[in-house]
Amino acid sequence: MTINIQFVKMKTSESMSAYTTKKLQKIEKKYEWVVRIEVFFKKENDPTEKGHICEMEVSLPGPKIFATSNEKNFEMAVKETISDLEKQLKKRKQKFTNQNISS
Incomplete structure (x- = not known):
C-alpha cells in the first residue's frame, strides 16, 4: 500500500x-487489498474553532x-477520517466476502 500525504497551502x-x-x-494490516491512500491536510479559518x-x-x-x-x-x-474510512471498508469487505460465497 502506498501512502501519499500532501499539505495544501501550508507547511509540511x-x-x-x-x-x-x-x-x-x-x-x-486489516485490508490488504487497499492499493493507495491519498491524504490531504488543509487549514481554513473557521469561526467554530475548527478548520x-x-x-x-x-x-x-x-x-x-x-x-x-x-x-x-x-x-x-485524522482519527475521525480513519474511523469513517474503516466503516466504509468494512462494508466493502462484506460485499467481497458475500460475492465470493455466492460464486
Whole structure:
C-alpha cells in the first residue's frame, strides 16, 4: 500500500506525516487489498474553532472510497477520517466476502 500525504497551502509537518502513516498502517494490516491512500491536510479559518481538515481517498478494487473531517486539530481530524474510512471498508469487505460465497 502506498501512502501519499500532501499539505495544501501550508507547511509540511513531519510529525503529522508520521502520525498519519502509523494510523494508516493499521488499515493496511486489516485490508490488504487497499492499493493507495491519498491524504490531504488543509487549514481554513473557521469561526467554530475548527478548520483543521483531513481528507483521504482510498484506491482499491472497485470504486474509490473518500472521507473527510473538520476538527479542532489535525490529530482529531485524522482519527475521525480513519474511523469513517474503516466503516466504509468494512462494508466493502462484506460485499467481497458475500460475492465470493455466492460464486
